[in-house]
Amino acid sequence: MGIFDWKHWIVILIVVVLVFGTKRLKNLGSDLGETIKGFRKAMNTEDEKTETPAPASTTEQLHQPQTIDAQAQKVEEPARKD
Template identity: 50%
Template sequence: MGIFSGWHWVIVLAVVVLVFGTKKIKNLGSDLGESIKGFKNAMSDGEKEGDKANSVPPVPPQQPHNAAPLSQPQTYDAQAHRVDETVKKD
């Protein structure tokens, strides 16, 4: 088992039980179980919604009539100007 043997894990478990107590560990386990159940329910709800969304056919994007085709390059002419004013933040 690498560096730690079975006895090391038994000692670590005993120290954890002594520090936290069995009641807190039990509550931690039940809270963790409820969280996992909630996560699974949310995932299954998401899959059901995903199935509904996939049943509707997607609408293809429409290109405006006056737009240039995508295969032709377009050039925009612009010029940058330096701003000398400094903006003070209060």
Template identity: 60%
Template structure:
């Protein structure tokens, strides 16, 4: 009596198809698929849409790290 069996799910599926119809369910599936594709594209192209000042630039970060290391070496001669 714990879970729903395969027959329960089939009956629920038949009722949903009868209530909504196959055309409407197909449109919902198509819209959901397009939304997922749009989300994936947005995640992939997310950095390209940002202004140049907000892009992550590893070379400038390396230059900053090197300059801070140089300043620390100037203060603490060995």
């Protein structure tokens, strides 16, 4: 038997319908469907953005090593007067 018995699921379904009503369940189902559609659409547009290759000049500039030309200088601190 256990929780996966079909009789238990029927009782749970009847209790849920009695508590929430069919109108709320219908709205909940449509809201859930819209949410899933929006998620899929967002995932598809994200995939399209990542599949678009970047221009060649931009990728070449990103992979070029850069050096910083600087010269170190010693800074002397003034003597303290105690």
